[in-house]
Amino acid sequence: MKDTDIYKTITKPSPEVLFKDRNSKFFGYAFPVTSEDEVKHHIDVLKKQHHQARHWCYAYQFGMQEEDLVYRANDDGEPNNSAGMPIYGQIQSFEVTNILIVVVRYFGGTKLGVGGLINAYKTGAQLALEASTIISKTVNIDYAISFDYKNMNKVMRIVKEKHLNIINQTLELSCEIIISVRLKDAQSIFEIFDALYEINIKKLND
Template identity: 75%
Template sequence: MIEKDTYKTIVKASPEVLFKDKNSKFYGYAFPVTTEEEVKTHLEDLKKQHHQARHWCYAYQLGKSENEYNFRANDDGEPNNSAGMPIYGQIQSFEVTNVLIVVVRYFGGVKLGVSGLINAYRTGAQMALEASKIVTRTINVKYVITFDYKNMNTVMRIVKEKKLNVINQTLELRCELIISVRLKEATSIYEIFDHLYEIDIKTLND
């Protein structure tokens, strides 16, 4: 089985969306995030912006592939699983990652019941994602290739033949190339360079 080497995410923060039910207002937001620190910052900003709101419920998912996903859903005082998980369900439904969705609630004086809350938070999250630009990105592996100047032609020939993406290069007596390769091609590219005499290749961890 070939490991999937693409993922879907959003490019920029969504515009604010609004869902109303029985006088309660639910403001939905989607943000691109890659760290828990960014999640915290967005939540703090929204709490300042909506300081009179009652609940700031959210869910996020970080990571580019299933084996590295890190997610959290938070009901923020609403009944158990009535807010965070319905929001997270929309992240799964749209198959996006590296994303934070927050739905801010202003209570309108009428209780919605658990099923009403689930519907409202799910709808707020859905509207925020529908208002976002979703893109597909590739999962890439970065390699550092080091070699003496005399082996430059050999390396550059492979770079050209394989249409490799060079993201940085230092071409002196001792040369260094940093290349970015799609995950599904990574092993075969690594083996090509690894079998060459006087040329070193190693994985670059960000």
Template identity: 75%
Template sequence: MKIKDTYKTIKAASPEVLFKDKNSKFFGYAFPIDSEDAVKMHLEHLKKEHHTARHWCYAYQLGKTEKTIQFRANDDGEPNNSAGMPIYGQIQSYEVTNILIVVVRYFGGVKLGVSGLINAYKTAAQMALDASRIITKTINVKYVISFDYKNMNKVMRIIKERNLKIINQKLELSCEITIVIRLNEAKSVFESFKNLYEVEIKELDL
């Protein structure tokens, strides 16, 4: 059975988008991220850029597989679930991950009510995603193969047969070859090398 080894994210930060409702302005931004530190960095930057705004609401999701997904939605002072969750709803709707969406609100003097806020934050998030280039990436595994030079031929034969991508190699008396491979094929490749006499294989963190 094949496991899903692709995920969707955005290629680069979106251009700024603007949604207006009853004089309130909602500026939307989408950013590709790979850590919570990146979330803090983008938020700090936007708070400086929009230092007179009233709210900086956001949602993000990290993780490439269902088991590793983590997310957060923040209303930043707006009524409960009127901002962060509508933004997160768009992340789910577009099925993207490793992404942060921030919607910055300037209050226009007229209250929009909860349904108006939900619509505004959802729309600004949707506009930011529509303005982004969504790409599909593969989920990869990285292995290092260690062996003595005399075993080079049998290691290279598997690498050629399976068309594996080498990203690093050290070929001396004791050799190390680092390969990167799609998650779907990782188990069978691991077994191929594990069964070789005098050859070691171990997984590395990506």
């Protein structure tokens, strides 16, 4: 059974890739993104870099679980569904998320037809993904645990036993640690700390 709290993404932009068909050139790029502002930034940069190109077609997807996915495909002036959706199809095929793929086209003087365009944009996206380093990550929940210094050993014993990942800590008279827990373990970890006397736990991310 597939773990629902694992997703695949990239952590750095892909190298530039190039696909040619009948003198048209298709440059492919993949970028890690989590917002529309980041999408706009990368496209603006590519439009400056390739200011003589004819089309800057793209698709992106954010979200780490099926119910949270946000995606968009843009043909940027190419015939309807001949560019953006073939690019998005590769995002689905490689099962990646939090990603933007842009394929920049320089027109070579010969029309490729809708079938040719679909193949070219699909291939540009595929090459960009194949050139990327795709990694698996877990969907995590962050908790803040607050306690007095006298309860430090009680808290740290659970952290050690459960191999919990501390991402921040303030250990003074009044202590707080921030832990990051895999989604599938989050409820049970919350209940363990919530049941402890003089220990307060609260969820940080939605």
